[in-house]
Amino acid sequence: MNKIFIIIQREYLSRVKKKSFLILTFLTPLLIAGIYAFMIWMMLKDDTEQRTIAVINESQLSEPVKSTEYTSFNYLENANFEDVKSQMEDKGYYAILVIPNDILEKQTAELFSYKQVTIEVKSEVGSQIRQHIEKIKRSKIIAEANMPDLEQKLAATKTPISMKTIKFGEGGEVKQSSTEIAMGIGFVASFIIYMFIFLYGVQVMRGVIEEKSNRIVEVIISSVKPFQLMMGKIVGVAMVGLTQFIMWVILSGVIITIGTAVILPGIDVDTLQQAQSITELPEGAANMNVEQFKMAQEIFGTFDLAYVASILGAFVFFFLGGYLLYSALFAAVGSAVDNETETQQFMMPITIPLILALYIGFAVAKNPESSLAFWGSIIPFTSPIVMLVRIPFGVPIWELLLSMTLLIGTFLFITWVAAKIYRTGILMYGKKVSYKEIWKWLRYHN
Template sequence: MSNKIGLIVEREFSERVRKKSFIVSTLLTPLFMIAMMVLPSVLMLKGNSDTKNVVVIDNSPNQFVGKQLTSGKTVSFNLLPEGEALGKARMQYKSEYGILVIGSDILDNPQNLQLILNDASSMSVEENIQSQIQGILRTERLKRYDLDNMDQILADANVRVNSLQTLKNNEQEDDSGMERTSTTASWAMGLILGMLLYFILIVYGQQVLQSVIDEKQTRVLDVMVTSCTPFELMMGKILGIAVVAALQIVIWAVLVIGASAFIMPLIAGQADMEAMTAAATAAASGSEFTGVLAKFTSVSYLAGLFLELLLYIVGGFLFYASMYAAIGSAVDTPQDAAQFNGIIMMPVIVAIMVMMSVMNDPNSTLVFWCSMIPFTSPIVMMARIPFGIPVWQVAVSLVVLYISFVLMTWIAARIFRVGVFMHGKKPTWKDLGAWIKMK
């Protein structure tokens, strides 16, 4: 690295870190993040008490459906006596959530089912009612075959598979040391990291853009371009802001982890904490998270994974930052930058959509190519890597990503050099192409 790049990095870093806005955002963002973590839990606890009351008018023989409906957290059922008139009920129970009307021929005609609402419709309520009634009808229909030990058959048939153990083939006869993998957990982890990268791109990429525009607006560039090459200037700015970003994120991580360990119990209060822990345990039981925890106990696996993801976060940031630098070079004001901004966000959005599809097949053709192309690879790879993909793919994709970063910085420098002297004129795409080719 040339001495000048180092100097620019140093300046960019020390100026930014000393700014009030840096200090404020460094301290406030963790508070915001903690609030985002606490609020949903609190709301969830509150939300539980908000059970919807549904009045049931059951016209089925002997009210066999209504009698089997079970009230739960989501819906509570109130079965009216046989022969209750709907019109009267509509007037009487207008303050309840709704009235469920079950037709007399429900067993043969399952469509004869109505939910009359006094309130906004709720997907969870509808799902709850539908699945309950479906179960009841299925059981009743089976009973019509009049088999001897019906109840036992039903109980026996009611099997659920929800703990498929997935293992990575270790290509050895001995099955010890095979790693457990987990689709859900891998995907969740990739999703979180992908979102983190997206966040970093938006926040710090904009800073690169602003920094390059500032250079032009303060007219420092005339002096700068007679002291260093535009490439050195661009590279210095991008790396400088990258160091700032790294520092800020590390501080945030430390603060958030520290805060959630020590402060959160105090804020939330002991009782709430217990309730939350109970809720979390309930949610996790039977899911795959326990298996995943087991997987993540392998320190070397964790370290390797972390290193790979880190390389992608850094590379992804650098590549996108260089695109922002190119845009900053081409325009004079942040307003002008807006027309190009969408161009940057498009591949990011595509990448996030592809990332969602990684769960279905982490090795599909689409996913493979998107994890090679530098525009999408940092985000898509976030989701792919935890699934365990061949090392060569990671290597190739990383090399492509970092080469693209240097290349894009070079292009940004070219645009900068020409754009510098084109004040007041908004460039067209054709102009940009000509600038890059210009000697």
């Protein structure tokens, strides 16, 4: 056991002391914060390009579109479409808006342009025409009904419904929950595991290939058993990845918090709400962000410490368990080949279960109690991802314990298999290995 700890220490220190590790550790949070700031900037950025649109109004509507700060509408009386089209460049028209005489029946207008019209312009024109037509129709209905207050009465019938989900606790107590938050937690956690497995699992494989190609392992293996070497290497790299991940979370949180404290106070709330949608929001949507924020506060406020601890505990376990299992598989591949170009034929059987687990996760979010959800969260090769999607919805304790036990047992078994491949593979140079050859190695006796 002491030898395993020595190997873990060696693998950990040799990697965290590298300049590339330090640079990536501190650069990634800055990149995340930069993306976060860019998204806010893009959301608040206004389209300030001046445009002039020629309007051929064949309908009976009186100026259904009005000029705005950056978009001007030039109404042309008795204009011929072909003449206007031929003069677009000379007149500096961005587009030609044709409002047909049957606009009230067909409810379709046409916007002609040599360039692809932006979604902002299309939305703005469509929104103005729709509002104009709706106003005319409402006025006509009110006049025919001879009820001056009809519009107010119709507006009073609009009833927004807010659905709350309530969970019963084991003791019969009730607490508010959120299906959307549960899905979000599951998908974010599973995607992090997916990326982590590939990022650091490949490092294990490359480390094994490097030691094998440099003949370093021939010296190491004389004093350490293959299983000890495999276990130390896998756990050592896992600790490196976990260290880097924790640093990313802490540094990203600090940078984003500081940036938010500096930027958000200077942002006008009305501007932010308008920037969140390029189309007209339905009536009552102005308070939607505030209501959703209050609901989120209420929901998160109901999360007790036990619930949060169970989510975090399960994440850490399956985060590490999934990595350790697949790192053992990557280590087995690295033990069998001489260089990375030969790893392609062995990578497909490793990547397929991971990709399959992501797709199963989408199905599980729709029906977390299905047979597919159960088996996907029990089978060790898919459970690290699928189980994390299920846990926020609630998983029986016996299923969770069974999944954890199988994951640990499979990891130890795969590590033992990787060690057997490693024991023979380190002495094989210049020979292209096949699955048949690996099967022979596994059948060799000590």
